[in-house]
Amino acid sequence: MSTRYDKPIPFGWFAIEYTKELNPSDVKPLRYFGRDLVLFRTESGEAALLDAHCPHLGAHLGHGGVVKGESISCPFHAWEYNGDGFCTKVPYAKNMPPKIDGKQALRRYPVKECNQMIWAWYHPQDAEPLWEVESHPELHSSEWTDMDVYDWRINSIIQETGENAVDIAHFVTVHASPEMPVGEVTIEGYQRSTVMDSLTEAIDEFGNIDRSGENFDMGRLVTSSYGPGQTYQKFSRLFEIVMMGTVTPIDEQSLHMRFSFSMPKQQSDEHKLYANAFRDEIVHQVQQDIPIWENKVYLDEPTLCDGDGPIAKYRKWFQQFYAA
Numbered sequence: 001m002s003t004r005y006d007k008p009i010p011f012g013w014f015a016i017e018y019t020k021e022l023n024p025s026d027v028k029p030l031r032y033f034g035r036d037l038v039l040f041r042t043e044s045g046e047a048a049l050l051d052a053h054c055p056h057l058g059a060h061l062g063h064g065g066v067v068k069g070e071s072i073s074c075p076f077h078a079w080e081y082n083g084d085g086f087c088t089k090v091p092y093a094k095n096m097p098p099k100i101d102g103k104q105a106l107r108r109y110p111v112k113e114c115n116q117m118i119w120a121w122y123h124p125q126d127a128e129p130l131w132e133v134e135s136h137p138e139l140h141s142s143e144w145t146d147m148d149v150y151d152w153r154i155n156s157i158i159q160e161t162g163e164n165a166v167d168i169a170h171f172v173t174v175h176a177s178p179e180m181p182v183g184e185v186t187i188e189g190y191q192r193s194t195v196m197d198s199l200t201e202a203i204d205e206f207g208n209i210d211r212s213g214e215n216f217d218m219g220r221l222v223t224s225s226y227g228p229g230q231t232y233q234k235f236s237r238l239f240e241i242v243m244m245g246t247v248t249p250i251d252e253q254s255l256h257m258r259f260s261f262s263m264p265k266q267q268s269d270e271h272k273l274y275a276n277a278f279r280d281e282i283v284h285q286v287q288q289d290i291p292i293w294e295n296k297v298y299l300d301e302p303t304l305c306d307g308d309g310p311i312a313k314y315r316k317w318f319q320q321f322y323a324a
Helices: 158-165 269-295 311-321
Strands: 012-018 027-032 035-041 047-051 066-068 071-073 080-082 087-089 111-114 117-122 148-154 182-188 191-201 216-226 230-236 240-249 255-262
Touching: 012 027, 012 035, 012 230, 012 240, 047 111, 117 240, 148 269, 158 216, 158 240, 158 255, 158 269, 158 311, 182 311, 240 269, 255 269
Parallel strands: none
Antiparallel strands: 012 117, 027 035, 035 047, 066 071, 071 080, 080 087, 111 117, 148 255, 182 191, 191 216, 216 230, 230 240, 240 255
């Protein structure tokens, strides 16, 4: 069967779950990076991510596995594995099998908890992390609201969805922006920042977006990306709101996108209406993009024009996340 994309899964830090959704002793089966995985939290509170299938006889640790202390016990024969993937116990054996004695039995993934999410480092050659997850102060502050979360599973790849941030022409043709945004892209290593100034529909005192085509405000959107899987946006007009976007590859053809929003608790009720309306518009724009992402093809040598934005610059930056 032919596939739409022939690109490998990029390496980097990827969000795999919200922190509050994994309590001590919880076990969850996951499917990311084209692999079956098991996520669990030890009794002491450490999150761990391993390849899912027990090397004994292949049982899936995420379906019936039980946390025992700092290890997870296989549902089939109760072999136990710690968060580093080492077998810590075979309950009915006199001796540890030589094949795994003192050796890593299961692939482990470096895990970090930050911004109220659990992140896993993926690299096809199991290289250790090359940068850190970026911490966003607002998402660690009691002065900001609990995150308002949205998620989608999309038949596309990260390079395609990320290209939206620099494809300035589509803001007019897809999202009905009244004019072409003015954008500037700054690239430094694994980080990329895009600043866009554009007219946006005005928001009335009830939080309604004016779609008459007659009333506009000038808005600035700053988007910062840290590797392929983490994006941060902060909106400042009359109101404040931040959005953390995470994109995690399910396999070579699909991804899991999450948008998490937060705003200052002390913001006035009027400004909260504005912020909520702006959030709803961002979510609406994703819904507009999805049918295009899911039905387009990737062109290695597209026919671009001088108004398309720095697409080539973005693609060159993204290439660094494909392992040689």
